Amino acid sequence: MSYLRTNKVQLAAIFVLAGLLAVLAIVQYRWLGQISEWERERMERSIEFATRVMLAEFDGELAELYRTLQIDFREEGSPAEQLAARYAERVNTLEGPDPLERIYLVTINEDPGLVIEEFTGTALMPLDEWPPVLAHLEKQFAGTLKRNNDQFEYLVGPPPLQDDIPALVIQQVQNRPRNTLSSGPRSISWIIVKLDRDVLLGEFIPALADRYIYGEGQVSYNVGVLDEEGPQALLWASDPTLTAASFVEPDDRRGIYSLRRWDFNLRNLYQRRMWSVVEENTESRWSLVTKHQAGSLEAAVTRARNRSLGLSLGVLLLLAGSILMIVVSTRRAQNLAEQQMEFVAGVSHELRTPLSVIRAAAENLADNVVHDPDRTRQYGQLIDREGRRLSDMVERVLLFAKIRSGQDHFERMPVDLAGVIDEAIAANSSLISDQQVTVERDVAEPLPVVNGDAQALTSALQNLLSNAIKYSHRGGVVRLRARGAMGSGGPVVQVTIRDEGAGIPAAELPHVFEPFFRGERARKAQIQGSGLGLSLVKQVIEAHDGSVSLESSANRGSSFTVEIPVAKG
Ligand code: ADP
Numbered sequence: 001m002s003y004l005r006t007n008k009v010q011l012a013a014i015f016v017l018a019g020l021l022a023v024l025a026i027v028q029y030r031w032l033g034q035i036s037e038w039e040r041e042r043m044e045r046s047i048e049f050a051t052r053v054m055l056a057e058f059d060g061e062l063a064e065l066y067r068t069l070q071i072d073f074r075e076e077g078s079p080a081e082q083l084a085a086r087y088a089e090r091v092n093t094l095e096g097p098d099p100l101e102r103i104y105l106v107t108i109n110e111d112p113g114l115v116i117e118e119f120t121g122t123a124l125m126p127l128d129e130w131p132p133v134l135a136h137l138e139k140q141f142a143g144t145l146k147r148n149n150d151q152f153e154y155l156v157g158p159p160p161l162q163d164d165i166p167a168l169v170i171q172q173v174q175n176r177p178r179n180t181l182s183s184g185p186r187s188i189s190w191i192i193v194k195l196d197r198d199v200l201l202g203e204f205i206p207a208l209a210d211r212y213i214y215g216e217g218q219v220s221y222n223v224g225v226l227d228e229e230g231p232q233a234l235l236w237a238s239d240p241t242l243t244a245a246s247f248v249e250p251d252d253r254r255g256i257y258s259l260r261r262w263d264f265n266l267r268n269l270y271q272r273r274m275w276s277v278v279e280e281n282t283e284s285r286w287s288l289v290t291k292h293q294a295g296s297l298e299a300a301v302t303r304a305r306n307r308s309l310g311l312s313l314g315v316l317l318l319l320a321g322s323i324l325m326i327v328v329s330t331r332r333a334q335n336l337a338e339q340q341m342e343f344v345a346g347v348s349h350e351l352r353t354p355l356s357v358i359r360a361a362a363e364n365l366a367d368n369v370v371h372d373p374d375r376t377r378q379y380g381q382l383i384d385r386e387g388r389r390l391s392d393m394v395e396r397v398l399l400f401a402k403i404r405s406g407q408d409h410f411e412r413m414p415v416d417l418a419g420v421i422d423e424a425i426a427a428n429s430s431l432i433s434d435q436q437v438t439v440e441r442d443v444a445e446p447l448p449v450v451n452g453d454a455q456a457l458t459s460a461l462q463n464l465l466s467n468a469i470k471y472s473h474r475g476g477v478v479r480l481r482a483r484g485a486m487g488s489g490g491p492v493v494q495v496t497i498r499d500e501g502a503g504i505p506a507a508e509l510p511h512v513f514e515p516f517f518r519g520e521r522a523r524k525a526q527i528q529g530s531g532l533g534l535s536l537v538k539q540v541i542e543a544h545d546g547s548v549s550l551e552s553s554a555n556r557g558s559s560f561t562v563e564i565p566v567a568k569g
Pocket of ligand 1: 503529535
C-alpha cells in the first residue's frame with residue numbers, strides 16, 4: 001500500500017516535472033524567437049544608420065565641392081583670381097584624401113562660342129582641344145549652345161552629376177537672366193570638376209567605410225559600391241575577393257554620388273539658381289551596398305538563433321536526462337528494498353518450519369516422552385534431516401548474498417561432472433525416498449573435464465534435481481542425462497534433468513529464474529522452498545560461462561538443460 005502511494009506521488013512528480021520541462025522548452029523557444037526578432041531589427045537599424053551616415057558624408061563632400069567652386073562672376077576679381085582664392089581655401093582646409101583631380105572652366109560666349117580653359121591652381125590656361133575624357137561633355141555643351149542660341153539667358157548646361165567620368169558640372173552665377181540690356185557681350189560659364197576615380201573609389205570611400213561602417217562595429221558586413229548599369233558592376237568592395245555576385249540581395253542598398261538639396265541652404269538655392277539644378281533625387285547609377293558576411297542579415301540572425309536554441313535544448317535535454325536517471329535509480333532502489341523485504345520474509349518463513357520441527361522433537365526427547373529406541377532413532381533422523389535442510393538453506397542464502405554483493409569468486413579447477421552429479425543425487429537421497437521418486441542416471445562416462453568450482457556446481461545441480469523431485473508426482477521418474485556435446489561456442493558438457501511432474505504454466509516461465517519467485521502451485525501446495533534455487537543455478541552456471549535452458553509445459557513435466565564449456569587444453 002505504501003509502495004503504491006509512493007509510486008503515485010512519484011508518478012505525479014514526474015508528470016509535473018515533464019510538464020514543466022515542456023512549458024520551459026516552449027517559453028524558451030518563443031523567447032528566443034522574440035529576442036532574435038529584436039536582434040534583427042537592431043542590426044537592421046544600426047547598419048542602416050551606419051550607411052546613411054557614410055552616404056551623407058560622401059554626398060556632403062560633393063555638395064561642399066559644388067558650393068566651394070560655384071563662383072559669382074559678378075563679384076570683384078577675374079574668374080582666375082576668384083577660382084584661385086577658392087581653391088587655395090579648399091586646399092588649406094582639406095583633411096583626408098582629396099578626390100578632386102582637375103578643374104576646367106567652360107564658357108559659352110555670344111561670340112566666339114564654346115571655350116574651355118584648364119585651371120592650373122593659380123591661372124586659367126585655354127585649351128585648344130577638349131581632353132578626351134570630357135568628349136561626351138563637350139558634345140552636350142555644343143548641343144546646348146545650338147539649341148539655345150537665340151535665348152541665351154536660358155541656357156542650361158549638362159546635368160551636374162557625371163558619374164561615368166566621374167565629374168561634377170557646376171553652373172556659375174552670371175548676369176541676372178532678365179538683365180540682358182546691361183553691359184557688353186554676354187557669356188555664361190560652368191566649372192567642370194574632374195574627380196579622380198581611383199582616389200574616389202580606392203581611398204575616399206574606403207576611408208569612409210572604415211570610419212562609419214567598421215568603426216561603428218559593423219565588422220561582419222561586406223561593403224561595396226555597385227555601378228547599377230555599367231559594364232563593370234562592382235566598382236569597389238571592402239574585400240578584394242568579392243564580386244558583384246557577392247552582393248546579390250544585399251541587406252542595405254542606397255544610391256550614392258548625388259547632390260542632396262539639404263546640403264544647400266535656401267540662399268544658395270535661390271540666389272544661385274540652383275533650385276532647378278539640385279534635385280532631391282539627382283542620384284547617380286552608383287549604389288552603396290552592404291551585406292552580412294553570413295550571407296544575409298537574416299541568415300546571421302537565424303544562425304545565432306539556432307545556436308542559442310541548440311544550446312538551450314541541450315541544457316533541457318540534460319535536465320530531462322538527469323530526471324530520467326533519478327527516476328530509474330529510485331526505481332531500482334525501490335525494487336531492491338522490496339526484494340530485500342521479500343527476502344527476509346521468505347527466509348524467515350522457510351526457517352520457521354524446520355526449526356519448529358526440530359524444537360518439537362527436541363522437547364519430546366528432553367521431556368522423556370519417547371521411550372521406544374525405534375522412535376528415538378526416528379526423532380534423531382528427523383532432527384538430522386531438518387537440520388540438514390536448515391544448513392542447506394543457510395548455505396543458499398549465504399551464496400545468494402555473496403553473488404549479489406559481487407564477491408562470487410568461484411574456484412577454477414578441473415572438475416569431473418560425473419562425480420558432481422553423484423554428489424547431487426546423494427545429497428537429495430532423503431528427498432528421493434520421501435517422494436518415492438526414481439532417479440534414472442544416464443551419464444556417458446568418461447565426461448570431458450570442465451573448469452570450475454565443484455562445490456558451486458554440485459549445489460546448482462542439486463537444486464535442479466531437488467526441484468525435479470519436489471515438483472514430481474509421488475512415485476514419478478526423474479531422468480538425469482549427461483553428455484559431451486557441441487554447443488554454439490564450442491564443446492560443452494550437457495546435463496539435462498527431466499521430470500514428469502506438474503510442469504510450469506506458460507505465464508510463469510519468464511519469471512522462474514528471478515530471485516524469490518515461487519510458482520503459484522508451489523505456494524498453494526506449500527512445497528518447501530525459498531524461490532532462490534533457480535536464480536542461484538543461473539548465476540552459478542553463467543559464472544562458469546555456461547547456460548541454463550528450460551522447456552516445460554503444464555502437466556507434462558519440465559526439462560532443465562545446463563551446458564558448461566569443456567576445459568581447454
Ligand atoms: P523454489 O524454492 O520455489 O523451488 P526455485 O527458484 O528453485 O524456487 O524455483 C522457482 C519456481 O519455479 C518454483 O516455485 C516452481 O514454481 C518453479 N519450478 C522450478 N523447477 C520446477 C520443476 N522441475 N517443475 C515445476 N516447477 C518448477
